[in-house]
Amino acid sequence: MADVEPQTDRIDRLRLIRTPRIGPVSYVQLIRRFGSAGEALRALPDLAGRGGGRAPAIPDRGLAERELAQAARLGARHVMLGDADYPALLARLDDAPPVFTARGDLALARRPCVAMVGARNASAAGCRFARTLAHALAEAGFGVVSGLARGIDTAAHLGSLEGGTIAVIAGGIDIVYPPENAELQQRIAGEGLLIAEMPPGVEPRARHFPHRNRIIAGLAAGTVVVEAAPRSGSLITARLAGEAGREVMAVPGSPLDARAQGCNLLIREGATLIQSADDVIEALGPIDRRMVRAPGLSYQPEPAQEASDAERDKVRRLLGPVPVGVDEIVRQSGVAAATVQTVLLELELGGMLERHAGGRVSLAA
Structure with missing residues (x-):
């Protein structure tokens, strides 16, 4: 051309x-x-x-x-598919976002990453476990990816904030949701990495969250689910991870707790049972270096x-x-x-x- x-x-x-x-x-x-x-x-x-x-x-x-x-x-920039610093694992999705807006340290997305998702109405025990797990994974050199929602997402970000956390939000890069996470979102933009596929100024809508979930799963080599109902966005993220060929992991819980049913179902269907950061690291194994090289976006016209x-x-x-x-x-x-x-x-x-x-x-x- x-x-x-x-x-x-x-x-x-x-x-x-x-x-x-x-x-x-x-x-x-x-x-x-x-x-x-x-x-x-x-x-x-x-x-x-x-x-x-x-x-x-x-x-x-x-x-x-x-x-x-x-x-x-806003202190952000657009990252486009084909750019040298576009995250390699994300680029391998069939529906990788052609452009997203980023604030913070984009180098975090070049680390081996683990996604952590779970219930918004999480239990105190679930939040404590998620925070501890995220902290241990960040200390081990992993980027921890989540969606900045209430509950497990918030706990995962708090646990990994000092070591390396990545938040993917459903609205524009300047929109805070949920409102109580305004300070956390600002800290992640300053100390970690904040990503938004929607243009600045766009308020999050229900239809945006599945798109956000595919980015969470796409950035990571594997997804850990900590507490989830049988029909929840967390299980959608786990399914998207599986469809992308990534590792699906789940933390087991009591069958008497509805918030554990989704995780127990994932384990029954073949997800790796997780009880510690060592389990996550073992499940992911060595990262194939070919997966951390982004495939190019050809600019040579192909025959129609x-x-x-x-x-x-x-x-x-x-x-x-x-x-x-x-x-x-x-x-x-x-x-x-x-x-x-x-x-x-x-x-x-x-x-x-x-x-x-x-x-x-x-x-x-």
Whole structure:
């Protein structure tokens, strides 16, 4: 591709990911197909038209510039997929965030990291254990990642604050949630690392927390769950860790305590039972050095796999309101995988497709 001014390219990348209907998967597909964010932005109207819809509204350059300036005023900066200091393990997720905002010491994310999550309404014993475990892991050289929620998350951050803690929040980098953790959030930004995928100024919403959870799991070689109900965000984080090929660990508890049911269920399903920091260290074992080298984001355009009308029809007929795996669509349609991905990208940009966890897709509601 033609040379692009670095700052212009960063602004274009920010404009691309802030464009409606473009998520982490479609962002990477567009970059790889067109070689630059600028070329991808120019191609959006045509791709959306092939998908049966209107082109999404693309943010102008001024909006992206103001977001970058706002982050700088907050003492934060944008880290983009493909940057040299983008965390390597996080980059290996299929839906790695194309950009996030960071305050603090980004070098902490280059350490071997352990995620610790658990119940918001945690017991006193659970919080004490989480704090002790996090402190021991940080002393052993691990970064401890959590979500700055009440209960276990807060205990994990407090235990690892002096040794190295990383907080991933669901809102913008300048938004405090929950309010009682305002001082802790400020301390983490100054002494540890604070990460937010949402733009500055965005208040956390329920739909943001699963996205935050994938980052928590993605930064770490393994996730430890300390107290969790059977249906909880902590178990979602553990599932995401397992799907990413990371170690899933859980602290057992009394069957009489509802807060222990999720952890006991994870152990029954094969999670490693954790009673001490030594158990965590043993479960993770030596870190494969290949995992701490970030895969590159290719900026060489790949040959486009254009779809015929017949191939588009085959793919569309297999889609419905129930999410289905992309691999299953490839198998049943008989259409080449790259061509299926092209059709799905067109449908997504046209507002006709939704992507779900685990590489599944459905027609938009």
